[in-house]
Amino acid sequence: MVTQSVTPPSFDNERPSSVQHLAPGSLLANRYLIQEVIGVGGMGSVYRARDMHFPNVPRLVAVKEMINMAPDPLVRQTIVQNFEREANILATLNHPAIPKIYDYFSQDNRSYLVLEYIHGKDLEAIINETPGFLPEEQVLHWAIQLCDVLSYLHNHKPDPIIFRDMKPSNVMINLSGDVMLVDFGIARTFQVGQKGTMIGTEGYSPPEQYRGEATPLADIYALGATLHHALTRRDPRLEPPFSFSERPIRKINPSVSPELEIVINTALEYEPSKRYQSAETMKEALLSVARKTGALSRLPTVQILSSTTVKPLWTFKCEDEIRTSPLLYQGHIFIGSYDHNLYALDATNGSFIWKYPTEGGVVTRPAVSESEIIFGSEDGNLYVLNVRSGKLLWTYPTNGPVRSSPRISENVVIFGSDDRRVHAVNLAHTRAIWTFNAADAVRSTPLFHQERIYVGCESGDFYCLDLRGELKWRQQARRAVTASPIVVGQTIYFPSLDGMLYAVEGQTGWILWRFRMGKGSIATPATAEHLLFVGSADGNLYAVDMRDGREVWRFRAEHQVSGSPAIYKDAVYFGSADGMFYCLEYRTGRLRWQFQTGGPITAAPLIYDDIVYVGSADHVLYALLA
């Protein structure tokens, strides 16, 4: 049993881990003047160079370098042999879509192939750089040319050549718009058996290639995968293998003709026997698509949105915008309004019970402790009223507007103020126990969890305090954290105006992952099962898997989603600045119903007993059937 000892790898960050490139201006083999690096692979670089044997004309070549770093002589030898094989295959080929080979040589631990230089760009770069989708006609044109070159390879004598690595990055498009197939590095006989045999590129290779079979039908599949990628912009390397049928082309890009989709689906058949049996037959099919689609008018795109008529059970109109969420307590709805009032309504029919006027807009959600209702106002005060009569019991002043909703734990109310403080006030003694100085206004609603308080700040700071108001840790977002955090298990989640949704470990503040949205968010996330739902100013409601921080689906509203979502049964409910209130199935993001209000919705709904209560900037509080 020999355990190979490894030369200690260098872990120095400053040094690039790939080996040094040849410098521009250096002369290779006394003939090739290196101009620049045009590609970097796992084992070396590809350079553009000038052939100095033709000093009077600028004849450009591509120099492909392979650096053999393997410490073991046997491994080194195998690598050189593989490189030689590529040279030998290329030397026997003669096709306009295959680069010509000019030279092959080795120096020290490096081997070089000198090839025809292709002016152009690879298809992967073209897919990535094209805004929107590539036109079908364009992709069809390249597809037919690729069938041609595959057919040339598969009919090679004495033995067919299987390319085995068809993918967009191995297809160059030259300046005339024609395809060139590059990188014949693994075009050779296949090795079967070993644990982990893996040749080809994950995502493009067919199932049988993983089993060690390489036939012309494997190249057909990979061509189908390449075309699928080109038409949908969905990189198969980022998807589970063999999952193309889960991403129908026309569902992603409805402008593709059904005929072309059928051809590509046939090439992508799981069973090799169901695919086109040769590149020629696939080319025939593509040609007939080209003939047909010229005549066929495009099918109309599918209308996805269907709005069922939703009628409110009742409405209640205030004198100004509603920017906060209601509270339901003992059959009463309590809601603040920008008209300075806190209202108490009968939850069954929306009839008025009492209101309490403050000196500023009420944008906080009230909290209840036994017989007291507590809320903040933009006049800078925290108000404590008798929940039944609406009579003032006492107030607690701060030095700035209060936009952070109060949270109550064990007779202590915690909230933030624009006076840059977090206040902890004892409800029994009506005095502050402590205040915490933040770096800027605190509009985020504090979260209690396991004897810790978590709260965001307009400075972008996110604080974890203990129950004595002492800082346990601080994390920094790039812009304001206005939304309120939520907790699931040991992890705290909050979005920021910097466009990120953060997942942070509660004890240490270490970021577990960040999820990037198109724009910032001030909306508190909601959660169900393993999903997090968060709205963003980019107009989307995102569903994110909290286990890996990846997007599961997104739903696009007409305008910013700054209202927090709420979960009820199997649906997620939220409003948008487009004035619409949406109900989606939360597992899929499918729209169930929507309801139009007269103004932007910026507050979270409250849902209880199959009834949704939501306020809008049109001054109205709506009660809708969930």
Add this chain to the structure above:
Amino acid sequence: MFDFLRKWFSKKRSSNAETRPLSPEELRDAGQVVATLPRREVSQLVAACGQSVGRQRELNEDSLLAITSTIAGNTGGVAFGLYVIADGMGGHQYGEVASNIAVRVVASHLLRRLFPAFLDVHPQAPDQPLRDLLEQAFLEAQRMIQREAPGSGTTLTAAVVIGQQVTVAHVGDSRAYLLHPGGYHEVITRDHSLVKRLEELGHITPEEAASYPNRNVLYRAVGQGDSLDIDVYTFSLAPSDYLMLCSDGLWGVVSDEKIARILQESPTLEKACEKLVEAANESGGPDNISVILVRWVG
């Protein structure tokens, strides 16, 4: 009421509560107050590992690494753990080199970035998300393998534990399990193997999968291919749970039920690791066996 006062008003802790344990009378009087007092014992990670070349191979191509650390004190404490298993791809392709590089590079990359934050006097969390750090570490391992042992490859499964939060990054078919007492378990990772993919697609049943001829074939491995897609999962570890990392030399031959039974019957984690390796060898030991077990005690 005592609890409420303590939590909210004791700017400085009252000295008697800190220096002497409560007497039995006080305990009786205080009743549920005691239940909500902060735990006094040290919260920590406990880990053990086991490895064997197996009975049918001459070469051990598995590598593993386990680092467990704890800080505890009056200002609170936190535990930090890093656990890695890599199973090199077989034969003449230098799998043992690849797996060795993989565990070292990943550990080096992560410790350099995470450990200083763990030791800082003023706790300042790393500014990069753990997921990004894990992905970078895997890509670094990929580059190093392509440089030192081109053509080879390895599975790689790494778990970072901070307090009770576990974050697992994964490529290949070495697995991370979350085992609950009573035998219920979850496989956290999803094998990047042909057989698992065929099973997911419904082309073969789980029973057929168990006897599928090319069970070892991976479609994703560190060191192979230009790009590398890494799965990262994060979840919390309850005090009664076990986190287990293992190569297919264990999970491929010892049933989940047997693994659960061994965990239940073993008095310590070390003993459990020993028994797990023994069980794999008793079932023929067709492949190298590696296992790491971790618990959170708090």
